[in-house]
Amino acid sequence: MDPRPPEGLLRRAILPVVVVVGLVIAGIMVVTAQPTVLFEAEGAFGPVRVLERPDGLRELYIGEGRSRQSAVYPKVPRRLVLEYTRVAMIGPALVAPDARVLFVGLGGGAMPGYLQRVRPELRMEAVEIDPVVVDAARAHFGLSTGSRLQVHIGDGRRFVEAAEPGRWDLIVLDAFSDTDIPPALTTRQFLEAVRRALAPDGFVVGNLPTSADEYAAMVATYRTVFPSVARLEVARRLQHVVLASPLPDALGDERLAAAAAAWPDPERAGFDLSAVVSGARVLDEPPAAAVLEDGG
Numbered sequence: 123m124d125p126r127p128p129e130g131l132l133r134r135a136i137l138p139v140v141v142v143v144g145l146v147i148a149g150i151m152v153v154t155a156q157p158t159v160l161f162e163a164e165g166a167f168g169p170v171r172v173l174e175r176p177d178g179l180r181e182l183y184i185g186e187g188r189s190r191q192s193a194v195y196p197k198v199p200r201r202l203v204l205e206y207t208r209v210a211m212i213g214p215a216l217v218a219p220d221a222r223v224l225f226v227g228l229g230g231g232a233m234p235g236y237l238q239r240v241r242p243e244l245r246m247e248a249v250e251i252d253p254v255v256v257d258a259a260r261a262h263f264g265l266s267t268g269s270r271l272q273v274h275i276g277d278g279r280r281f282v283e284a285a286e287p288g289r290w291d292l293i294v295l296d297a298f299s300d301t302d303i304p305p306a307l308t309t310r311q312f313l314e315a316v317r318r319a320l321a322p323d324g325f326v327v328g329n330l331p332t333s334a335d336e337y338a339a340m341v342a343t344y345r346t347v348f349p350s351v352a353r354l355e356v357a358r359r360l361q362h363v364v365l366a367s368p369l370p371d372a373l374g375d376e377r378l379a380a381a382a383a384a385w386p387d388p389e390r391a392g393f394d395l396s397a398v399v400s401g402a403r404v405l406d407e408p409p410a411a412a413v414l415e416d417g418g
Contacts, residue, residue, distance in 0.1 A: 165254035192230025213327035215381040226278040227297030230263035342409035
């Protein structure tokens with residue numbers, strides 16, 4: 123008698139073992155598929171790190187928190203990963219193709235990098251306080267400077283305050299610390315400097331914090347300085363983008379809809395701006411919080 127088990131029985135016995143071993147290996151692969159650290163250095167406000175996920179997503183973190191400052195897929199440069207950056211594109215949509223644009227806060231340079239491809243005629247500048255962040259953006263986020271994008275290293279508030287009146291058509295306020303907007307960039311005095319640095323028919327786009335109290339105070343401060351203020355919600359987060367103008371009645375539904383409709387089509391832009399900004403709301407009720415002041 124052959125002491126070996128029948129061949130079919132042997133296959134049936136081995137199969138569960140193979141499946142179990144395969145699942146264990148797959149589990150190990152999932153557990154060990156951690157992001158790769160591409161860059162880590164001490165910056166002006168804590169460690170600056172660039173991580174790359176297994177799917178190729180690169181993320182910028184500043185400080186000890188878990189809040190992403192930037193996120194890009196280097197192989198898909200027309201894709202704006204963070205939703206608030208897509209909402210913020212209503213600003214460039216409202217100005218001329220060759221408008222003068224300032225970004226206060228660079229991070230990984232996701233927005234200016236995207237606009238270099240979608241709106242290449244824009245004349246852009248960015249001011250970033252931390253040179254280590256600029257180094258990370260150049261090395262790992264594809265930041266490319268030249269005649270259409272100049273990067274200045276310095277304090278954003280001082281840079282705006284020193285600018286000649288009417289220097290920019292659009293100012294994007296996107297400076298964020300580990301968890302919040304730097305206090306010096308939230309006050310009435312700073313926003314008044316922003317207004318002076320804007321063209322008379324210019325626009326401001328601001329990334330607002332998630333805290334209800336902070337949000338209410340910032341909206342009140344914007345509305346003290348700018349006659350026209352609108353709020354755009356970021357659907358997947360408790361976050362808002364504010365849009366403001368020195369001109370009264372500059373942000374009506376029809377104007378925002380027309381600007382969004384004129385933006386490059388979704389295939390070229392990577393998303394549908396009309397859908398993103400469809401929930402914009404002009405703020406005209408009395409402010410519900412105290413205005414933020416220097417020294418307050």
